[in-house]
Amino acid sequence: MPPDDSGAAALAAALAQLYAVAPDEFVTTRTRLVQEAKAAKDTALAKELGRARRPTVAAWAVNAVVREHPEHAQRLQVLGQRMRAAQAQLDAAAMTELRSERDQLLGTWADDADAAGRRAGRPLTSAVGEEVRATLIAALAEEEAMQAVLSGHLTRALRYSGFGEVDLSEAVVRTSSGAVLSVVPAAAQDEPAAEAGAPEAKPGRKGTERHTSPRTAAEDEAAAAREAADRERVDAAREAHAAAVEAATEAGLALDQARDRADETRWRVEELEGQLKQARAEHRAAEQAATEAARARRSAEVEVARADKALRDARARPD
Known part of the structure; x- marks a missing residue:
């Protein structure tokens, strides 16, 4: 069944509003959005919003930079592509050159994340700052982690150990389809639609055999x-x-x-x-x-x- 575009748009708009608020306002904002969806008889939207988790401070700070500084997000994405390509080609010279650019970009993100925290009344501790840095390094190392970070709906910090995949479990908002901000799956029809060209079923017909004997009033009442x-x-x-x-x-x-x-x-x-x-x-x-x-x-x-x-x-x- 094709996705419900209007439902996907409503979910995206609600999540954008939800993940833009300060951490201390997340729960009340989510509750309000769920109640509004219920009042509008949009049970699917209410269910999806009810599943949204409040981000940790580090994840919220990363989301804030993605939202407020799209140019930084674009630089991060391009740098990640270049670093992964250099790594795949075992180009040590390129990796050394890119490491300096990486450190500069991480410093810019750290400053902007701290500024966002201060505006929200929650200055970032050194531990949270390290989580922000670790999250960005994970995004540079793996494409799926990059997509999670750039979604702007990260729920916890990420970490890359230098090998294997980045653990993304419960790290980003996913709809009931399991995808990041995908179209909300439309509800299944209560009854299957008749196949095109299929003969319509009629009472008293079984296969090609037709019963022509009239039904009694008792039989009609029983059928009703x-x-x-x-x-x-x-x-x-x-x-x-x-x-x-x-x-x-x-x-x-x-x-x-x-x-x-x-x-x-x-x-x-x-x-x-x-x-x-x-x-x-x-x-x-x-x-x-x-x-x-x-x-x-x-x-x-x-x-x-x-x-x-x-x-x-x-x-x-x-x-």
């Missing part, structure tokens, strides 16, 4: 009752399906909210660990200053004692 029962079963199945979809959407939202809380606590732990590290450094400096001050005080006390003794000796001497 069966058709009514069939319709009721279909309606009940449809209602059960809609309820199951609704339950799955709500369960997905609950799961993502739990993940969001886990992410938030992890960010808070990172912040507290940074503050603790700074506090320990300040404590060590204060202890060192206190030790030096105590040493200076002892030296001063010794000098005072010497001065007192000298004064007493001077007074004790006769004129």
Whole structure:
């Protein structure tokens, strides 16, 4: 069945809005978009949006640079193609030359990512900065990782170990089709369409044999009752399906909210660990200053004692 272009456009627009907000606004924005989709009776869109995960700070910062600086994204893509080509050809001279260009571009991305974080009230820690750098290196190393980064819908940082493939599991927004921002699959028809040219089925016909004997009123009533029962079963199945979809959407939202809380606590732990590290450094400096001050005080006390003794000796001497 061909994709539903209008559904794909609505999903792309909603995701673009969702992944443009600051990390602290993600959950409330997603909830609002899901509610709006439900109000519009767009169950498929609500389900897709409910599956969208909040990005980590590093992933959000990379998305922000992709969105705000498309020229950097283009440079990254071109550089990745050149680096992979040089690697495939084992061109050491080209790799050495490109490494300098890579470092310059990574520095530009780092500055812009940090600026985006500061505007959102969340300056990037050194650990997050390293995750941003690792993500870009992974994109340069592998085409699929590059596509994930340039989608602008990254959900977590990437890492390339120097061999093998980059792990992209739960690293980028995917629709129920499993593709990155692909067209939302249209819902299957409730009943299969009749094949072109196929003879229409008629009551009383089986194969080429035709029954011409008239049906009694009781038989007509029984057939009507069966058709009514069939319709009721279909309606009940449809209602059960809609309820199951609704339950799955709500369960997905609950799961993502739990993940969001886990992410938030992890960010808070990172912040507290940074503050603790700074506090320990300040404590060590204060202890060192206190030790030096105590040493200076002892030296001063010794000098005072010497001065007192000298004064007493001077007074004790006769004129």
